[in-house]
Amino acid sequence: MAADKYTPTQQESCTAPGSNRSWLSRSHKNQPQWNALGSVSFILISGGMSLAWGAGFAVHSAHLMTFHMEVSWYAGATIGAIVGTLCTYRLPQQPVYIIGSCLVLISGILFLACHEHHEAIITARYLDGLANGLVFVPAMSTVGEISVCDMRGLLAATVEQLSCNTGILMQLLYTAVWQVDWNVTIAADQVHGVLSIVYGLVALALASTLCVESPVSLLLRANEQQAVAALRHLQRPYMVTSETLLQLDEHKHYVATNRGMSLWESIRMGLPPLLKVLAYRSLNALCLTLVVWSALYETAVQVATHYHAWPYVIFGVMRWSGCFCVLLLMDTTGRKKPTLFGCFSCGSFALAFATLFGRTPHMKAALGLLFSLQFFAGLGQTASAVYLTEAFPLAIKPHYVAIVYVMELLLRLIFCSSAPSPAGIVAYFYVLGGLSMAFFFLGIFCLPETRLTTLTEAQQKFSKWFNKDF
Structure with missing residues (x-):
């Protein structure tokens, strides 16, 4: 098992086998890798719906968004992430994913059957958060180990970012329907339950039949x-x-x-990537909070005489489209270029929106800027999922993934705790724009380009403070 036996063929695994096959041929060949994590995708779709709910897109609900209901999903996800950290590389993944699927299913049943009971909805949000945190850490720790290196970017971004943005889009779509005075007999919270039941059942079926253990995890257990x-x-x-x-x-x-490597060497080697990924994912959290929903609402009500459904729909579609458009570039163009382009554009639109917000003659332009900001937020954050699975040394990978995830949750919760004033919205977007620009300039020198590299090479690149490669 010595490393020097492997060195001559290390690059061949990324360049020789399958390098001349078409993308469709490679996708068909590697389809089982997505199947192995398909259950996680559906659980994270449910989580995306809950994230959007916590960010303010729940005005259709029959329940008042109390602090306990607000904090419940984040608390559940934090507990789940801690438990998931303890399970990763110690227990098989299949039972973990099955438990997560069952939790989503139970959450959906509570939403559907007990939609009039405030306590039942809070319990359902706890369970959904627990499911998402439970599967997030093992999935993002091992997705790069399950995938071949020339499909790693696509698989990681699809499983985490596209799934989460799909959930956000679904939440916004049915929120938009219940914003319109349609004569529907089913309550909006019941729709949430039906969707969660579907996601839970599909996830359970995939976890029970197609889940494959990480080869690295098996090698660690000899x-x-x-x-x-x-x-x-x-x-x-x-x-x-x-x-x-x-x-x-x-x-x-x-x-x-x-x-x-000793534990101390792993911790020290993992510190530069931890700070880079933490800053990157924090921007992702800031792009969807209650402040952003408040900005959308305050802008849209001045554009339309009545606040119709279309701003919700366009908002969700733009965010999802930004992520979808860049997925196929993760293993061709790479991770760094789309990330920098998305962060620069997101920062520019945030600063422009902050300048125009509240100026009545320019509210249509401000709304357009907010939609564009979400498109580039989806585009610029797609690679964050790939970096999560590549960046950290193996001994502390689950722990650092959990730290990034929990910090992201706490940041979302801080800004979801109270509705901001118009002046607060302006200040928020100025800060968001400034942070995005700062990350863009630092990313030029600090972010590595890890496409078509092995996990060992990607980890070594991330361990350096400065990476100028593109």
Whole structure:
């Protein structure tokens, strides 16, 4: 298991096998890798709906958004992340994902059957948050280990960012329907329940039938034969090939390299990526809070005589579209260029919106700027999911992923605790714009480009404070 046995072929795993195949051919071959994390995707879609709910897109609900209801999802997700950290690399992933799926299912049942009871809705939000935190840490720790390196960016971004933005879009779509005075007999909270039940059932089916354990996790438990079997089931056709053995060598090298580091070396090596990813994900949190919803509401009501559904719809579609448009670039153009472009554009639109907000003759332009900001927020934050799975040394990866996730939750909660004044909205967007610009300039020198690299190489790049590569 020595690292020097692997060095000559380390780059070949990213360039030789399958490099001449078309994207569709590679996608078909690597489809089992998405299947293995499909349950996580549906759980995170449910989480995206709850995030949007906490950010203010729940005015359709029959329940007053009390502080307890507000904090419930974030508290549940924090507890789930802590438990998920303890499970990662210690327990098989399948039972964890099955439990998360069941929690989403139970949450949906409570929303559907007990939509008139305030306590039941709070309990449902606790359970949904617990499910999301429980699966987030193991999924984001191992998604890069399940995927081949030339599809790692697409898989990680799809599982986390696209799923979360899909949930946000679904929440905004049905919120928009109940903003209009339609004669519907089903309550909006029941729709939330129906959707959560669907997500929970699909996630449970995928977790029970198609979940595959991370080969790295199996190697850490000295189960090499099971690691080979896992690799065999992660690509079509389901047989051991030279490519399978090459990936096994790559994972062995990754494990051996990280085992050669002491805990203190892992903590020290993980500090630069922790600060980079934490700053990056904090911007993601700031782009969807109660302040942003308040800005949308205050701007839209002055544009339309009656506050119709279309601002919600466009807002959600723009954010989802920004993420979707850049997904396929993660493993071709790379992670760094879209990130920097998205952050610069997001900062520019935030500053422009802060300048125009409250000026009645310019409110249409301000609304357009807010929509554009969400598009570039979705675009610029897509790579954050990939960086989460690549950045940290193996010994402390789950812990650092959990730290980033919990800090992101706390930041969202801080800004969701009270409705801001117009002056507060202006100040918020000036700060958001300034932070986005600062991250853009620092990212030029500090963010690494990790496309078509092995996890070992990506980890080494992240451990440096400065990376000028593009």
